[in-house]
Amino acid sequence: MQENYFQSNAPLAGKGLPAGDAWTPSTLAARGASILDEDVSLPAAVLSESALRHNLAWMREFADAYGCRLAPHGKTTMSPALFRMQLDAGAWGITLATAPQTQAAHTHGVRKVLLANQLVGKGNFDLIADLQARDPDFWFACVVDSVDNVAALARHFGARGQRIRVMLEIGSEGGRTGVRDESQARAVLDEIARWPDAVALVGVEVYEGVVKDEAGVRALLRRTLAQWQAIHAAGGFAETPALLSGAGSAWFDVVAEEFAALAGHPAADVVLRPGCYLTHDVGIYRDAAERIHAANPVARRMGRGLKPALRLWAHVQSLPEPGRAIVGLGKRDAAFDAGFPLPALRHRPGDTTPVDAPAHWRVGAMMDQHAFLQIEAGDDLKVGDLLCFDISHPCLTFDKWRHLLVVDDAHRVVGAIDTHF
Amino acid sequence: MQENYFQSNAPLAGKGLPAGDAWTPSTLAARGASILDEDVSLPAAVLSESALRHNLAWMREFADAYGCRLAPHGKTTMSPALFRMQLDAGAWGITLATAPQTQAAHTHGVRKVLLANQLVGKGNFDLIADLQARDPDFWFACVVDSVDNVAALARHFGARGQRIRVMLEIGSEGGRTGVRDESQARAVLDEIARWPDAVALVGVEVYEGVVKDEAGVRALLRRTLAQWQAIHAAGGFAETPALLSGAGSAWFDVVAEEFAALAGHPAADVVLRPGCYLTHDVGIYRDAAERIHAANPVARRMGRGLKPALRLWAHVQSLPEPGRAIVGLGKRDAAFDAGFPLPALRHRPGDTTPVDAPAHWRVGAMMDQHAFLQIEAGDDLKVGDLLCFDISHPCLTFDKWRHLLVVDDAHRVVGAIDTHF
DSSP states (O other): OOOOTTOOOOOOOSSSSSSSSBBHHHHHHHHHHHHHTTTSSSEEEEHHHHHHHHEEEEEEEHHHHHHHOOOTTTTTTOHHHHHHHHHTTSSSEESSSHHHHHHHHTTOOOOOOHHHSSSOOOOHHHHHHHHHOOOTEEEEEEEEOHHHHHHHHHHHHHTTTTEEEEEEEEEEESSSBOOHHHHHHHHHHHHHHHHHTTTEEEEEEEGGGOSSSSSHHHHHHHHHHHHHHHHHHHOOOSSSEEEEEEOOOSSHHOOOOOHHGGHHHHHTTEEEEOGGGGGGOHHHHHHHHHHHHHOOHHHHOOOOOHHHHHHHHEEEEEEEETTEEEESTTTTTSSSSSOOOOOEEEEETTTTSSSEEOOTEEEEOSSOEEEEEETTOOOOOOOEEEEEOSSSSSSSHHHTOOOEEEOOOOOOOOOOEEOOO | OOOOOOOOOOOOSSSBBBBHHHHHHOOOOHOOBBTTTTTSSSSSSEHHHHHHHHHHHHHHHHHHHTEEEEBHHHHHTOOOHHHHHHHHOSOOOOEEESHHHHHHHHHTTEEEEEEEEEESHHHHHHHHHHHHHOOOTTTEEEEOOOOOHHHHHHHHHHHOOOEEEEEEEOOOOTTTSSSSSSSHHHHHHHHHHHOOOEEEEEEEOOOGGOOOOOHHHHHHHHHHHHHHHHHHHHTTOOSSSEEEEOOOOSSHHHHHHHGGGGGGGTTTEEEEOOOGTTTSSSSSSHHHHHHHHHHOOHHHHHHOOOOOOOOEEEEEEEEEETEEESSSSOOOSSSOOOOOOOEEEETTTSSSSSSEOOTTTTEEEESSSEHHHHHHHHOOOTOOEEEEEOOOOOOHHHOOOOOEEEETTTSBBBEEEEOOO
């Protein structure tokens, strides 16, 4: 039997639920609530089960074609149910950004975490050291880009009789973290070598997403690959296979292409870390997908690409003047840093099915709890109508919800997932 | 004994806690964690207890001076502990923006809610009708600005044998919700009058915060006051006293001044609804406070104004190139829509006390989990240093945290509050 990831006994509370107390994903599924019948308090965030499953299979096929492993970035969703779905679909591990995210994932059964970020500060060291002390089977590595951070990690984990796995992070001038040049890399590697009992170098990592053009991305990836090869040649890795890891959600095709040089290498694991593929969007990541489908032969061969799986439903709450609808959907409900939500469907209570939203409907501004929708005089829109919005930037939409409903293609609730931000 | 609002047995989890499991506000307080000693995983959000108590007393004194009641906007914090603190300090009730917020507040003991927003959709009607059915002492009113919404409310609450309290919302051309003119107001009032058993008109409401200049704000407030007086003169209110309510966090002084016309009126309750005063900020609301202190005689007489009570602590995680520090604080941790967080303090582990951050340190960009801090070559900053940030826009900072630590003036944790977004 296929596991149902969207039913559980986790208590749910807050916005986006039907009336009544003490919902869990399982009781919600049993309730059989319908978005179209207004059974749910809006605004609500919904995930399309069919689109999630499509995207899951799509990325697995893509990574397999390049002989890459997947460690999906879990910071996007911070949802244990989705982590389990990804791991069951063959993911090598889960990527995370912070120690508390790691703790949450471990609590929910994740046993292999790549922290694609520096681990800094005693409070965060303690969180990870506690997990390692409690669970000898827990595999964890973080990235390093400074001598001071390596030394601090070494002192802390060494004092607890532990060894911390680290990956050298390669960065680019004007970018985010990561060593900028060979001399910085050398200094960090030398510091790692000073602490063989406390620090284990297990790979090389890069986040290419801060580079804006393909040529720059490829140059950075080649530098990263060369660094891996140099360390490998010098016998500098403490574990085999050693990791070579890159890829956010925008350039994973280029990373797969460049790192394919190590595919099948017995001493290497190439690990891709996209996070947003699971829900996709109709904004920044649709733009990225269009580039990928135009440029990447594997993606082209696979045909239909990723599908947007995350949507928001909200009510028209006021039509106060011509050309303006006020919608009960705000900055507290949706990402707004990479384009506002886009109206996709309009549903009138009592109707059987929703209709497509006219292309000229546009959110022009948002406040904490409201969206200002630009419409035209004569548009068929009433106070009380339901609007379904596509979104841009899943990460900053997920973190506005303590749970998201999972729906079938008829907008019926088939379960829910909770989030642990 | 003064109640301790910051200790409770609510389970806490997630970011911004010390290592160890199963924290509650009470066990945290007993632990006596120190931010400066790095006992807490960063980033962490902290509230200054002394600043909170100062702001609470300040606003009470201000409202008392004008004979106004306070219904602090609870959407800002969505924290039952802070609601209780506000109610114990004499607040008339709590203002909220949505039905699920109302449900959460009611669950935690709030018995009087002014929904400064339209209540729309069957899912939301049911949430409120369930509360009214379960708790006859629960006082709730929402605002209305359309015939369709009044009719929908009347049908739903009437069918359940209930009456829903509503306030007519006055709005301005180019603004958000609210009737724009006399003919819209008339239509809504006529519709309310059609449903005497199901809809009770209990006041007039305005949100002046969408108007940008003082003259416009005053004109809108005078229209609102005139509307209240006209309805009162016609015997149109269903309850006495009838409410006249306005004020977000930026213009509460002007609202108090204009609505002072009804102070002491036996048939009127003037209700102010600021939300951000409790934590204040160093951005949009500091700007507003400067105007208030320059213009309002009561505020001037009171001397010291509101204090920023909400701050964020984070680590310097990388110093990858001259002039740039990467800080472990992102869009997931802080509001970024009204200015980025501002560095206030720098603390080096091992030092006794923090030092002021140089005025030229500025956050120039943020990503989901990172801030890009602009510094100068030669600045005394190391990987692993702690930075304390002031913020702009408390609402969109609170909703990024499931709990916030409460600290004393020495940055020791004295408790915590949980949030219910």
